Amino acid sequence: MANLKSIDESSLISNCLHNKEWAQKELYxxxxxxxxxxxxxxxxxxxxxxxxxxxxFIRIFTNLKQYRGExxxxxxxxxxxxxxxxxxxxxxxxxxxxxxxxxxxxxxxxENIEACINHKEIVQAFMQLPYQYRTILGLFIIEGYTHxxxxxxxxxxxxxxxxxxxxxxxxLQKILTNQNTAIAVLK
Amino acid sequence: MQNNNLDIILKExxxxxxxxxxxxxWPNIATTLHKxxxxxxxxxxxxxxxxxIGSSLLYYAINTNSKSPKKEYLADETTANNNSEKxxxxxxxxxxxxxxxxxxxxxxxxxxxxxxxxxxxxxxxYTVDKDDFYKNEQNKIDIKSKHVIKIKKSxxxxxxAIDKTNKTxxxxxxxEKVESKELNPIIRNDSAIEITNNSLVKTQIITEKKxxxxxxxxxxxxxxxxxxxxxxxxxxxxNALIIGGNNVFTKxxxxxNLEASANLNPSGGSLSINNSPSNSxxxxxxxxxxxxxxxxxxxxxxxxxxxxxxxISYSNYSNRVYVTTPGAVIDVNNSLNLNFNNQSNSFYxxxxxxxxxxxxxxxxxxxxxALAGLxxxxxxxxxxxxxxxxxxxxxxxxxxxxxxxYQKPNERYFKDKSLNKQFNISQSMALLWKVNTKKHTxxxxxxxxxxxxxxxxxxxxxxxxxxxxVGITTQINF
Numbered sequence: 319m320a321n322l323k324s325i326d327e328s329s330l331i332s333n334c335l336h337n338k339e340w341a342q343k344e345l346y347x348x349x350x351x352x353x354x355x356x357x358x359x360x361x362x363x364x365x366x367x368x369x370x371x372x373x374x375f376i377r378i379f380t381n382l383k384q385y386r387g388e389x390x391x392x393x394x395x396x397x398x399x400x401x402x403x404x405x406x407x408x409x410x411x412x413x414x415x416x417x418x419x420x421x422x423x424x425x426x427x428x429e430n431i432e433a434c435i436n437h438k439e440i441v442q443a444f445m446q447l448p449y450q451y452r453t454i455l456g457l458f459i460i461e462g463y464t465h466x467x468x469x470x471x472x473x474x475x476x477x478x479x480x481x482x483x484x485x486x487x488x489x490l491q492k493i494l495t496n497q498n499t500a501i502a503v504l505k
Numbered sequence: 506m507q508n509n510n511l512d513i514i515l516k517e518x519x520x521x522x523x524x525x526x527x528x529x530x531w532p533n534i535a536t537t538l539h540k541x542x543x544x545x546x547x548x549x550x551x552x553x554x555x556x557x558i559g560s561s562l563l564y565y566a567i568n569t570n571s572k573s574p575k576k577e578y579l580a581d582e583t584t585a586n587n588n589s590e591k592x593x594x595x596x597x598x599x600x601x602x603x604x605x606x607x608x609x610x611x612x613x614x615x616x617x618x619x620x621x622x623x624x625x626x627x628x629x630x631y632t633v634d635k636d637d638f639y640k641n642e643q644n645k646i647d648i649k650s651k652h653v654i655k656i657k658k659s660x661x662x663x664x665x666a667i668d669k670t671n672k673t674x675x676x677x678x679x680x681e682k683v684e685s686k687e688l689n690p691i692i693r694n695d696s697a698i699e700i701t702n703n704s705l706v707k708t709q710i711i712t713e714k715k716x717x718x719x720x721x722x723x724x725x726x727x728x729x730x731x732x733x734x735x736x737x738x739x740x741x742x743x744n745a746l747i748i749g750g751n752n753v754f755t756k757x758x759x760x761x762n763l764e765a766s767a768n769l770n771p772s773g774g775s776l777s778i779n780n781s782p783s784n785s786x787x788x789x790x791x792x793x794x795x796x797x798x799x800x801x802x803x804x805x806x807x808x809x810x811x812x813x814x815x816x817i818s819y820s821n822y823s824n825r826v827y828v829t830t831p832g833a834v835i836d837v838n839n840s841l842n843l844n845f846n847n848q849s850n851s852f853y854x855x856x857x858x859x860x861x862x863x864x865x866x867x868x869x870x871x872x873x874x875a876l877a878g879l880x881x882x883x884x885x886x887x888x889x890x891x892x893x894x895x896x897x898x899x900x901x902x903x904x905x906x907x908x909x910x911y912q913k914p915n916e917r918y919f920k921d922k923s924l925n926k927q928f929n930i931s932q933s934m935a936l937l938w939k940v941n942t943k944k945h946t947x948x949x950x951x952x953x954x955x956x957x958x959x960x961x962x963x964x965x966x967x968x969x970x971x972x973x974x975v976g977i978t979t980q981i982n983f
Binding site for chain 1: 511514515517519521524527529534535537539541542
């Protein structure tokens with residue numbers, strides 16, 4: 319048995335294209351963590367994230383021939399998973415975006431947040447956001463998509479996207495502030 | 506600034522976040538991919554089978570329809586012989602319907618110079634202009650002399666040709682088809698052409714050899730072969746069955762294969778051995794016997810003829826697995842990929858405690874299915890011998906019976922029997938030497954089969970089985 323770890327990416331892709339299960343497994347093992355975290359950003363819970371990841375990987379394997387080697391494989395895979403996640407959400411969940419109350423306006427400084435809350439808590443706070451905010455924040459801040467690209471993906475107006483991004487950030491700050499306060503009280 | 510900081514914090518948080526999916530995701534993905542692959546394969550197989558069956562039916566339908574034109578007329582040769590008038594004075598004769606059962610397609614009217622030819626002519630009307638027709642001197646038929654009319658196909662439609670049989674050199678004259686709304690010649694028999702006023706009526710000349718009247722003075726009339734009817738054949742093939750798989754495991758083999766498949770199927774600490782051919786270049790040989798009743802279309806003049814029928818098959822092969830490592834637990838299902846029954850834990854346990862022992866697995870299959878195929882003449886050796894190529898698709902239901910026992914040499918420990926049902930589809934190709942004897946037609950030759958056996962994944966946790974067989978086929982009509 320060949321040492322799987324020594325197999326380079328192009329060989330792995332080639333074997334995946336030939337439906338070799340070991341190669342597909344290898345690709346899965348290599349990138350599932352990176353892709354799962356994306357799924358978590360769009361999913362409400364871990365079960366939904368697993369479903370998205372599963373669907374995403376199936377789309378990756380069935381459409382791998384469309385990857386022309388332009389750009390990184392992981393970048394292409396992330397795009398596939400993001401598209402899958404957005405489709406999944408459209409299909410399975412029609413969450414109505416709650417209008418954000420003006421009370422979410424916050425003047426909390428992010429320096430304080432950074433000081434008091436660790437990464438895990440930030441991620442948890444992010445997960446508490448309504449999914450549309452989470453989607454836009456994730457695409458814009460973490461994936462680096464432009465407003466135009468996000469608007470195109472979500473089929474919304476570009477201004478709407480900007481507005482939701484702003485509101486999402488405010489809401490996230492609010493949640494983080496509340497967490498910060500709670501932690502301070504506990505301490 | 507605040508926003509930028511939030512962006513950085515969030516990005517860092519997600520970059521730092523490491524979370525892996527639960528281990529049950531990959532099996533689901535693998536299963537789904539496998540199902541898709543299987544579905545694609547099935548679509549391919551069914552498409553191929555549908556093409557074979559569809560083309561057979563289409564061919565049969567076309568062949569049958571082409572033999573029943575709208576209007577056909579029969580002119581008895583004796584009637585024609587009495588018509589010794591000028592062509593343009595002839596009257597239209599109401600010809601009776603052709604008895605399709607007694608006709609054969611127009612091929613070669615067997616016109617030999619100076620030979621006595623008896624030919625019935627079934628007339629088909631042509632839209633041919635009378636003036637144009639008789640413009641050609643050669644077409645001015647001498648009714649008193651013996652002429653035989655036959656049809657020759659041209660690019661546009663059938664043309665007329667005249668062959669003077671009372672001459673040693675056979676001559677043919679083709680007449681161009683000209684549309685006319687006034688007159689049409691009727692070609693009736695071997696001695697006359699008639700013109701009718703009924704225009705634009707197309708008919709076709711079909712000749713039938715009257716062999717009875719010439720050759721049958723002292724012999725029985727030859728049994729006529731009906732067009733479009735079917736010959737029954739009994740087919741028997743005896744094949745060697747070839748299946749890939751491991752048959753020897755040692756400690757080192759197990760260790761090698763553990764890496765390959767431990768992640769795929771870690772079930773209760775047992776060791777799963779992957780049986781992919783790349784890992785296991787060993788092949789098992791079994792035997793396969795196929796008995797089929799085949800209906801083949803009677804049509805010697807055609808290149809390709811369809812066939813259909815039913816087939817029963819029996820195949821058997823056995824495996825011997827040598828366990829040389831004490832305590833090794835080998836998942837026989839996966840390791841062999843051949844054993845279709847549900848193995849019990851006792852089977853594993855018994856084997857786990859043995860050293861230098863043998864597992865014998867005997868697999869028996871019975872399948873019943875339908876077949877459809879095509880047969881084509883590749884080569885005509887002589888009048889009675891041909892070389893044929895036969896291609897068949899055979900979907901069937903497979904009943905498998907596996908008998909397994911675990912033993913040290915000459916000592917049986919365990920025996921297990923089970924019966925399973927699977928779907929099987931085979932593609933068969935045979936090169937056959939066809940010999941026509943007085944009573945029967947015999948076909949014999951090598952055949953090659955490719956089988957796909959779908960296993961119940963849920964029940965057996967096995968991959969599907971692909972196998973091949975090579976052997977001899979004999980077919981005899983009755």
